[in-house]
Amino acid sequence: MARVNYVACPSCHREYYIDRILSDALETNPDQTLKCPFCKKVFNLGTKTGAEKPKAANIASPAR
Amino acid sequence: MNPCMQSFIKHLERDMPSHVLRIKKEVSPEFEVPAILQQVEAKKKQPVIIFEKVRNLNGSISELPLVINLFGSRERLADALGTTVSKLPFEYLAREKPVEPVVVDRSKAAVKQVVQKGDTVDLFQLPIVTHHEMDLGPYLSSPSVWVKDPETGWTNCAILRVYVAGPQHLVVNFNAARHTNYYFNKYKALKRNVPIILIMGHHPAFYMGAQTKLLTDEPKIIGGIMGEPLELTPSETWGDKMMVPAQAEIVIEAEMSTSEVEIEAPFGEYTQYYGGQRLNPTCKVSAVTRKKDAYYLDVMPGHADHLLLDAPMIEAYLFDRIKAVVPGVTAVHMPVSGAARLHAYVQVKKRNDGEPKTAIATALSSDYRLKHVIVVDEDVDIYDEEQVLWAVATRSQWDKDIVVIPGMMGTRLDPSANDIVTTKGGIDATQPVDRRTFPKRITIPESVLSRIKLDDYLAPDVLKQL
Numbered sequence: 001m002a003r004v005n006y007v008a009c010p011s012c013h014r015e016y017y018i019d020r021i022l023s024d025a026l027e028t029n030p031d032q033t034l035k036c037p038f039c040k041k042v043f044n045l046g047t048k049t050g051a052e053k054p055k056a057a058n059i060a061s062p063a064r
Numbered sequence: 065m066n067p068c069m070q071s072f073i074k075h076l077e078r079d080m081p082s083h084v085l086r087i088k089k090e091v092s093p094e095f096e097v098p099a100i101l102q103q104v105e106a107k108k109k110q111p112v113i114i115f116e117k118v119r120n121l122n123g124s125i126s127e128l129p130l131v132i133n134l135f136g137s138r139e140r141l142a143d144a145l146g147t148t149v150s151k152l153p154f155e156y157l158a159r160e161k162p163v164e165p166v167v168v169d170r171s172k173a174a175v176k177q178v179v180q181k182g183d184t185v186d187l188f189q190l191p192i193v194t195h196h197e198m199d200l201g202p203y204l205s206s207p208s209v210w211v212k213d214p215e216t217g218w219t220n221c222a223i224l225r226v227y228v229a230g231p232q233h234l235v236v237n238f239n240a241a242r243h244t245n246y247y248f249n250k251y252k253a254l255k256r257n258v259p260i261i262l263i264m265g266h267h268p269a270f271y272m273g274a275q276t277k278l279l280t281d282e283p284k285i286i287g288g289i290m291g292e293p294l295e296l297t298p299s300e301t302w303g304d305k306m307m308v309p310a311q312a313e314i315v316i317e318a319e320m321s322t323s324e325v326e327i328e329a330p331f332g333e334y335t336q337y338y339g340g341q342r343l344n345p346t347c348k349v350s351a352v353t354r355k356k357d358a359y360y361l362d363v364m365p366g367h368a369d370h371l372l373l374d375a376p377m378i379e380a381y382l383f384d385r386i387k388a389v390v391p392g393v394t395a396v397h398m399p400v401s402g403a404a405r406l407h408a409y410v411q412v413k414k415r416n417d418g419e420p421k422t423a424i425a426t427a428l429s430s431d432y433r434l435k436h437v438i439v440v441d442e443d444v445d446i447y448d449e450e451q452v453l454w455a456v457a458t459r460s461q462w463d464k465d466i467v468v469i470p471g472m473m474g475t476r477l478d479p480s481a482n483d484i485v486t487t488k489g490g491i492d493a494t495q496p497v498d499r500r501t502f503p504k505r506i507t508i509p510e511s512v513l514s515r516i517k518l519d520d521y522l523a524p525d526v527l528k529q530l
Contacts, residue, residue: 017330018342022340033327035200037330
């Protein structure tokens with residue numbers, strides 16, 4: 001099954017997902033900026049922010 | 065002068081008026097345009113919809129009307145090539161030959177009637193659509209993106225999704241492209257950025273030609289499919305080093321970085337799931353040119369508009385490949401139910417009982433996205449899914465007629481796959497070659513069927529309700 005990695009936007013707290021390649025890139029560069037598709041705010045998951053790391057989920061389709 | 069998108073729409077309104085719907089009420093490009101299309105589709109209709117009053121990304125009413133669902137009907141695509149739905153893949157194959165383009169002066173190039181260059185470029189003047197709830201933002205969904213091989217000078221054309229990050233700033237979803245990726249790596253090795261042309265809006269034959277799978281100078285194939293030389297004119301940014309279609313509605317000229325990437329997606333894709341957020345090359349727009357009365361073309365991702373554009377070309381390609389090993393193949397259909405890429409229905413007039421599985425194996429290895437193949441006899445209409453499923457119900461057995469091949473290359477956008485690795489399969493839903501051993505299908509005598517006319521039995525107003 002597909003594996004997508006959900007992240008939560010620290011501004012609006014809605015979740016969306018990033019693809020596997022980006023998720024792997026975040027392992028070595030946690031300060032890579034992401035952009036929330038809902039509130040359009042730019043953020044990162046770096047250790048400085050203390051924000052949540054992406055949580056992997058085996059899903060067949062994205063949660064609404 | 066080449067036929068163009070607007071000449072095709074004029075023809076539809078004159079000769080096939082039920083295929084065009086015009087909406088005069090003001091709409092937003094953010095979700096409202098897609099919502100209206102989806103509701104029309106819920107009524108089992110697929111007209112071209114022209115929104116005459118749509119807001120642009122600056123919030124004001126766009127000068128350009130918006131067209132959507134141009135490609136949402138096989139009948140329209142077939143009409144664009146002067147043929148019928150069942151003959152469309154064969155007509156495509158017959159025309160898929162190079163025809164040298166012609167260069168026209170800018171005075172004859174309608175796409176040069178309005179020119180924005182440098183700081184005057186403002187993509188936000190366009191009514192760019194945000195389609196689905198989790199999309200990152202407004203996307204160009206109809207661009208035929210042209211990239212030139214720095215070595216051979218050949219131009220590759222690919223329809224790519226492009227995120228509009230700013231008034232002069234694009235991010236191109238590059239990972240999905242194959243030939244384009246091959247040329248991109250050549251520029252990267254040369255430490256050069258990639259000049260790209262984005263063509264927004266042209267005749268459907270243009271778009272079908274641009275979908276050719278041949279590794280060649282693709283504008284020549286576009287001319288072949290259009291049935292006449294494609295008219296080209298020099299670009300604003302690179303002159304005659306990069307040519308643009310003279311009768312396009314809109315052309316965007318940009319440079320794609322081979323070193324800088326930024327965030328792109330999520331975006332609702334052809335599988336009707338979102339592709340996850342990723343990093344893709346960033347692009348700076350150097351010029352936008354258009355017709356003074358240009359229409360803005362949008363393609364609805366994941367819907368027939370998106371799925372059908374490529375389907376006849378994939379069908380033509382698969383037909384050719386299967387024919388080389390199973391000469392009795394009569395037709396191939398990629399239904400919308402399989403996102404027009406993951407399922408194929410193959411019709412054969414078989415000579416031996418090994419041919420269906422041979423056709424399955426050939427089809428599955430010919431297109432990485434194709435996952436399921438159902439082979440049926442010539443008496444089954446492969447454009448009617450009820451008939452195809454009836455053939456599966458009555459002409460196949462799980463222990464004898466199934467092919468399963470694990471570990472093949474698939475598409476990442478299929479959420480049931482394991483990244484790019486997938487299990488593929490097929491069903492032989494054909495009768496045995498020796499038909500004497502198989503029951504006969506029920507029929508009404510043809511002489512009676514052809515004699516009976518409903519209007520002899522039903523009043524016109526009743527018939528109209530049917």
